[in-house]
Amino acid sequence: MINYKIIINLTKDFMGELEMGKTSTTIIEGMAVHAVQSLILNTNSRLQSEIPVGDRGVSFDGGINVYKSSNFKKDTLLGFVPVQVKGKSVTKLSPIHANFQVNMYDLENYYNAGGIVFFLTEIIGNSTTVFAKVLLPLDITPLLKKCESKMNTSRKTTPTVSINLIPILKYTELEKICMHFLREKKRQPPSYVGKHTFHDQNFEKIKVTSLSLNSSGKTSEIIGQEMYAYGIKHDVEHPISIVRLDTINHNGTTNILINDKEVPYDYSLFEMKDKMTIILENTLTISHNNWDGKVNFKVEDLHSVNSYKKTLIFLNEVYQKKNISLFGGAIQFNDLTWKKEDFIDFEFQLKRIPFIENVFKEIGISLDYFIKSTTLSNLAYQANRFLIEKKYDGTNLPPKEVTGGLKLYIEEDFLLTYYSHKEEMYKSLNVEDFNDVGIMLTSEEVDQYYSVSPFLLVKVEDFKSAANTSSELVKKSFNPKFHTYNEITFRETNRFCIDCINKFDQEKEMEYLNLVLYISQLVLEKNNTILNKAIMTVNLMQAKFRMNNALNDKEQQELVKIKEEKIFVNENLLKFCCNVLLQNKSDSKYYFSLLSQEEKDDLENFPINLLYKELCK
Secondary structure (H helix, E strand, C coil): CCCECEEEECCHHHHHHHHCCCCCHHHHHHHHHHHHHHHHCCCCCCEEEECCCCCCCCCCCCEEEEECCCCCCHHHEEEEEEEEEEEEECCCCCCCCEEEEEEHHHHHHHHHHCCEEEEEEEEECCEEEEEEEEECHHHHHHHHHHHHHCCCCCCCCCCEEEEEEEECCCHHHHHHHHHHHHHHHHHCCCCCCCCCCCCCCCCCEEEEECCCCCCCCCHHHHCCCEEEEEEEECCEEEEEEEEECCCEEEEEEEEEEECCEEEEEEEEEEECCCEEEEEECCCEEEEEECCCCCEEEEECCCCCHHHHHHHHHHHHHHHHHCCEEECCCCEEECCCCCCHHHCCCHHHHHHHHHHHHHHHHHHCCCCCCCCCCCCHHHHHHHHHHHHHCCCCCCCCCCCCCCCCEEEEEECCEEEEEEEECCCCEEEECCCCCHHHCCCEECCCCCCCCEECCHHHHCCCCHHHHCCCCCHHHHHHHCCCCCCCCCHHHHHHHHHHHHHHHHHHHHHCCHHHHHHHHHHHHHHHHHCCCHHHHHHHHHHHHHHHHHHHCCCCHHHHHHHHHHHHCCCCCCHHHHHHHHHHHCCCHHHHHHHHHCCCHHHHHHHCCCCHHHHHHHHHC
């Protein structure tokens, strides 16, 4: 949406006509054209008027030639801007913008022509004001929809819609309008408009463009302005719609001077019309009111040790110096004062950090772990009490013959622990040697126990939610030094991989698929049975298919081999899975029809079922 203004004096001849009351349509529209032509006239003008007075066309009143220079030579012509010029006699000039009703059929003609610059000249006393609006296909499309909604077959009147025009100030602004029109018109061929939306997933990025006539370079100036949005794929721009930005967001890392040393801080910056918000380390929110200049600080309740420590150091620096300089001096807040009720004893809070750090390190909580509901101090205190000082306060200890895990809840945060019979105490599951945990697996067929990962005993998502575990720790627990790979342990190991794939389908977290890749490779190296290898290969390929949305030739050949092998047990189910991953729709349906009802029921809980449903859409 582009709009502008200029005020010029009328000639005495026109003024004479107006003063004698002879304000005919011809005179008003002649004065309107004269005002626009006067705006074009300039010593170094690159614009050439092709707007006639009187001899007007249907929907169009000529146009403006745009040249590279003021020489007006054929080889310097950049393009032609179609225009329509309207005049309007008023008793009071529009202060900010003017409104005008545009006919639906005119809009259709503008659209088919690829756009127009619409001028409205308001006439009052001895002066005129020229208003303008660029109408390109993206502008016209919503206007036509409004007109179509007003269509009534019982009425013979043609629907109209109001457009807003903004005043122009000078020649240079008119030149910018014309250049903007020519540039954006190339990006908006009518045949492309309406073909794409923001919901299209195939765009590599979104580009927005606008025209700023008197920019100071501040990004906040474009907030609230209407802009053209284009989706880009393979360097081709596809027009989407007009958008209005309410907030501009930047993310990154910036260096802040603390005790004369530059310290990196992660930040998110949100710029709005009335305020600016800066979030440092996902913990400290700095809000600046653009109208009254007030600055507010808020330390979020949920944070990590590292983020809280850096926040306290930053706040202490601000408190001592009474000012802030951010982003290399681009943003500065000076002469800051603190309200007593908001004051934090920074030194006292910083003195508590070493105790928290020591406890977290001893039981394996990352210093970057963001608490969910409790406080850092309470989490450290309770964990220290339970896992280091062995104060259980009536907790029922498990029988000596039982080995198992325990979720230690501290409000909504929890730790994964196990009971060590050797040391008669609960310990963090974040250990160096998982053989000390002593989780064993056996079966009725053999009188032997095999060590396995303790994560087989908890929900697969617990390693992500617990304060003291991570995907790297889970990988470590599945190392052959701690986890046995054979036919006895295969069932539970495979179940863990299936649970990881199912959980990825729910949360889209790549950590789950990376675990499947790691574990399945170990299974394939350690297991020799044809059936187990085939099952784990299918799960491995499921993870790869989800990661890349396809399988490469080598991976597909692995599945073809399984289809050709004589496995006998679960043969139809395996062939069904292979065909789904190979995206063979007909074969997948055929082998699905061969499955027993029990197998079909079981399939509802398997992640391959989701891929099958998507294949059959």
